[in-house]
Amino acid sequence: xxxxxxxxxxxxxxxxxxxxxxxxxxxxxxxxxxxxxxxxxxxxxxxxxxxxxxxxxxxxxxxxxxxxxxxxxxxxxxxxxxxxxxxxxxxxxxxxxxxxxxxxxxxxxxxxxxxxxxxxxxxxxxxxxxxxxxxxxxxxxxxxxxxxxxxxxxxxxxxxxxxxxxxxxxxxxxxxxxxxxxxxxxxxxxxxxxxxxxxxxxxxxxxxxxxxxxxxxxxxxxxxxxxxxxxxxxxxxxxxxxxxxxxxxxxxxxxxxxxxxxxxxxxxxxxxxxxxxxxxxxxxxxxxxxxxxxxxxxxxxxxxxxxxxxxxxxxxxxxxxxxxxxxxxxxxxxxxxxxxxxxxxxxxxxxxxxxxxxxxxxxxxxxxxxxxxxxxxxxxxxxxxxxxxxxxxxxxxxxxxxxxxxxxxxxxxxxxxxxxxxxxxxxxxxxxxxxxxxxxxxxxxxxxxxxxxxxxxxxxxxxxxxxxxxxxxxxxxxxxxxxxxxxxxxxxxxxxxxxxxxxxxxxxxxxxxxxxxxxxxxxxxxxxxxxxxxx
Amino acid sequence: xxxxxxxxxxxxxxxxxxxxxxxxxxxxxxxxxxxxxxxxxxxxxxxxxxxxxxxxxxxxxxxxxxxxxxxxxxxxxxxxxxxxxxxxxxxxxxxxxxxxxxxxxxxxxxxxxxxxxxxxxxxxxxxxxxxxxxxxxxxxxxxxxxxxxxxxxxxxxxxxxxxxxxxxxxxxxxxxxxxxxxxxxxxxxxxxxxxxxxxxxxxxxxxxxxxxxxx
Numbered sequence: 001x002x003x004x005x006x007x008x009x010x011x012x013x014x015x016x017x018x019x020x021x022x023x024x025x026x027x028x029x030x031x032x033x034x035x036x037x038x039x040x041x042x043x044x045x046x047x048x049x050x051x052x053x054x055x056x057x058x059x060x061x062x063x064x065x066x067x068x069x070x071x072x073x074x075x076x077x078x079x080x081x082x083x084x085x086x087x088x089x090x091x092x093x094x095x096x097x098x099x100x101x102x103x104x105x106x107x108x109x110x111x112x113x114x115x116x117x118x119x120x121x122x123x124x125x126x127x128x129x130x131x132x133x134x135x136x137x138x139x140x141x142x143x144x145x146x147x148x149x150x151x152x153x154x155x156x157x158x159x160x161x162x163x164x165x166x167x168x169x170x171x172x173x174x175x176x177x178x179x180x181x182x183x184x185x186x187x188x189x190x191x192x193x194x195x196x197x198x199x200x201x202x203x204x205x206x207x208x209x210x211x212x213x214x215x216x217x218x219x220x221x222x223x224x225x226x227x228x229x230x231x232x233x234x235x236x237x238x239x240x241x242x243x244x245x246x247x248x249x250x251x252x253x254x255x256x257x258x259x260x261x262x263x264x265x266x267x268x269x270x271x272x273x274x275x276x277x278x279x280x281x282x283x284x285x286x287x288x289x290x291x292x293x294x295x296x297x298x299x300x301x302x303x304x305x306x307x308x309x310x311x312x313x314x315x316x317x318x319x320x321x322x323x324x325x326x327x328x329x330x331x332x333x334x335x336x337x338x339x340x341x342x343x344x345x346x347x348x349x350x351x352x353x354x355x356x357x358x359x360x361x362x363x364x365x366x367x368x369x370x371x372x373x374x375x376x377x378x379x380x381x382x383x384x385x386x387x388x389x390x391x392x393x394x395x396x397x398x399x400x401x402x403x404x405x406x407x408x409x410x411x412x413x414x415x416x417x418x419x420x421x422x423x424x425x426x427x428x429x430x431x432x433x434x435x436x437x438x439x440x441x442x443x444x445x446x447x448x449x450x451x452x453x454x455x456x457x458x459x460x461x462x463x464x465x466x467x468x469x470x471x472x473x474x475x476x477x478x479x480x481x482x483x484x485x486x487x488x489x490x491x492x493x494x495x496x497x498x499x500x501x502x503x504x505x506x507x508x509x510x511x512x513x514x515x516x517x518x519x520x521x522x523x524x525x526x527x528x529x530x531x532x533x534x535x
Numbered sequence: 536x537x538x539x540x541x542x543x544x545x546x547x548x549x550x551x552x553x554x555x556x557x558x559x560x561x562x563x564x565x566x567x568x569x570x571x572x573x574x575x576x577x578x579x580x581x582x583x584x585x586x587x588x589x590x591x592x593x594x595x596x597x598x599x600x601x602x603x604x605x606x607x608x609x610x611x612x613x614x615x616x617x618x619x620x621x622x623x624x625x626x627x628x629x630x631x632x633x634x635x636x637x638x639x640x641x642x643x644x645x646x647x648x649x650x651x652x653x654x655x656x657x658x659x660x661x662x663x664x665x666x667x668x669x670x671x672x673x674x675x676x677x678x679x680x681x682x683x684x685x686x687x688x689x690x691x692x693x694x695x696x697x698x699x700x701x702x703x704x705x706x707x708x709x710x711x712x713x714x715x716x717x718x719x720x721x722x723x724x725x726x727x728x729x730x731x732x733x734x735x736x737x738x739x740x741x742x743x744x745x746x747x748x749x750x
Contacts, residue, residue, distance in 0.1 A: 004741055006738055006740070006741045007738060008737050008738065009735070009737040009738055010738075011738075069735075070735070073726060074725070074726035074727065074728060075715070075725070075726060077545075077547060077548055077713045080547035080548075080551075081545070081546050081547035081548075084547065086550060087546050087547030087550045087551075088547045088550070088551055089547065089550035089551045089553075089554050091554050091557070095554040095555055095557045095698075096555070096698075098551075098554075150742070151742050152739070153739070188736065188739070189736065191728065191731070191733050193727050193728055193731075193733075194724075195726070195727075195728075201728040201733070201735075202728055202733045202734065202735050202736055203735060203736045203737055203738070204736055206739055210736075210737070210738045210739050211738070211739045214738040214739075215741050215742075218741060309722075311722065313723060313724075314724065339723060340712040340713075340717070340718065340721065340723055341548070341709060341712050341713040343712075344705065344708040344709050344712050345551050345705065345709065349690075349701065349704045349705070349708065351617065351618055351683050351686035351687060351690070351704065352617055352618060352620055352679070352682075352683035352686070353620055353683075355618060355619070355708070356619065356620060356621060356624055356626060359626065359712075359721055360624060360625070360626065360721070362721040362722070362723065363721065363722045363723075429690060429697050429701060430690045430691040430697070431687070431690060450694070451693075451694050454694050454697075455555075455694050455697035455698055455701070
């Protein structure tokens with residue numbers, strides 16, 4: 001029997017400050033390990049936990065800072081600056097589509113709303129049958145979903161976790177005859193603060209910060225924050241480690257250079273950062289698909305005003321979902337209302353008296369986020385050289401995607417009107433509102449696709465995926481069904497980039513399931529991957 | 536002393552507010568259009584120069600403003616008055632929220648190249664009113680109704696106009712609404728965990744494995 005100590009709170013993490021203070025580390029640090037994991041979010045933390053638990057020597061490198069929960073202020077502006085990538089301003093190349101993403105120990109799990117959703121079984125079955133990915137067959141994968149769910153207290157929202165915004169959605173759905181259900185979330189004893197996106201101060205959200213990372217550390221995994229991996233090292237068609245730069249999180253100044261020699265490299269930086277790292281590393285790309293096929297799961301927020309005050313910003317941020325259109329049309333709808341500052345970035349921006357009237361009725365608002373299944377045409381690419389190059393995220397809605405988002409907004413508006421809304425605000429850059437369901441179509445006609453759909457609908461994306469898709473054909477996919485990059489032995493991927501197609505579901509749970517499978521694939525192939533040869 | 540929100544947390548707000556102008560700088564077509572428009576306005580001759588004169592230019596700028604030019608200060612000061620007509624409502628008056636000082640602070644945190652683009656965008660937004668809509672005056676000299684109309688027209692105009700009106704509105708609205716003093720009026724609770732005395736739960740328990748024991 002072994003005894004495992006999980007710290008009561010926090011995670012032991014080496015930071016840039018630790019490196020700077022330790023004269024033994026110097027300006028160049030060399031580390032040897034069996035497995036190096038790049039990224040500490042949903043996928044990376046899971047892999048680190050599974051491999052460390054199996055007795056492997058694991059080192060996790062995270063580019064973001066270590067920000068313990070106790071430092072959260074429940075002020076979204078503070079959190080965005082500290083733990084969101086690019087301080088919450090990661091946009092597409094036309095800067096009209098926002099891609100919020102966590103950049104901290106725990107990654108986006110720290111700033112997410114905790115929504116856990118399984119893709120439809122019909123989709124998983126199709127992946128198993130048509131894409132030759134048998135690990136996704138519902139009968140096979142169900143037990144892994146259940147295991148991940150148990151580990152994180154995933155449960156359907158109970159009555160007290162469904163706030164006034166969500167109740168308006170329920171009422172509208174009942175009148176329209178649309179199917180709805182409580183959202184499943186990974187939270188224990190939710191305190192209903194409504195501050196999920198600003199980090200959970202009392203550690204009720206089961207982010208990697210309080211689950212897989214402290215568990216992995218308890219099994220001996222080591223974690224480095226502030227550590228920007230610049231490239232994966234290859235030798236003889238095999239991944240042999242990574243190079244990284246340790247940077248001061250406040251100033252960005254270089255503190256140290258790090259080289260990690262490893263027998264297995266797992267890249268889990270998420271659908272944006274993983275392909276960028278592979279591109280910078282000049283990983284062989286027979287398929288030409290690295291950084292392509294990006295699905296963004298675009299969404300727009302429709303706001304409705306009611307006669308009575310709702311205080312829709314109180315309670316659990318996400319209460320219910322409308323699942324009527326998930327399988328048939330790829331639409332997802334989640335109830336939620338942003339706090340004032342974020343509303344100014346994402347939502348209504350009328351000018352003058354109209355803005356004042358809008359904000360005076362803030363407590364009367366309900367919000368419904370309408371997500372559409374997109375075509376997976378986005379790209380993310382690294383332009384320029386290793387040191388001075390930059391990331392370019394290219395996605396603007398096609399006419400078809402734009403029409404789909406508009407239709408999603410119309411459905412959300414109809415649900416709100418059915419629940420008695422007095423006014424519905426359209427999610428457009430041009431301030432538009434509707435006071436009756438009969439005006440809806442005419443108003444929507446005023447929102448046109450225009451030039452590449454730019455600055456027309458207010459679009460956001462929390463869930464990019466598919467940029468290094470998994471498949472059996474090395475000329476069509478980046479990684480094989482085990483998660484190992486085609487043609488590069490020992491280089492595995494374990495994040496949303498692996499998803500083979502756009503999915504009509506929040507990808508968090510699926511990513512953790514895939515990462516668990518990838519970790520187990522690594523262990524199953526240990527004899528060919530590790531020098532000690534032990535399975 | 537002028538109160539502004541703290542430095543570190545303003546950086547994110549600045550980046551979000553400036554995003555629309557970054558898009559124009561990144562896209563060659565739009566960048567050329569932006570530069571072209573600015574150039575046309577700049578060289579449109581003595582008539583334009585005469586028209587763009589404003590009594591506002593003679594007004595003093597607070598010494599605490601460190602990053603905005605005088606013209607930018609006057610533009611944003613006027614934009615705040617137009618966008619946030621809080622008089623007569625329960626919302627916090629502009630005299631209690633240092634909107635332009637907050638923007639000045641945010642602008643000071645922007646990288647130099649983005650700062651330059653923001654300046655170009657603000658200049659264009661202000662000066663284009665001379666021609667756009669045949670106002671014959673800069674934005675800073677428009678009366679309240681005309682100024683709101685200018686915002687509304689640009690919000691439904693071409694991509695450049697939508698981006699620039701969004702830029703100005705985002706700076707002003709974020710600078711106002713991110714200040715906690717503005718929340719009580721709309722009954723937004725702000726931080727609650729400490730106020731409610733919520734217990735801190737710490738790390739989740741390790742999933743139980745056979746042959747292992749948690750300590």
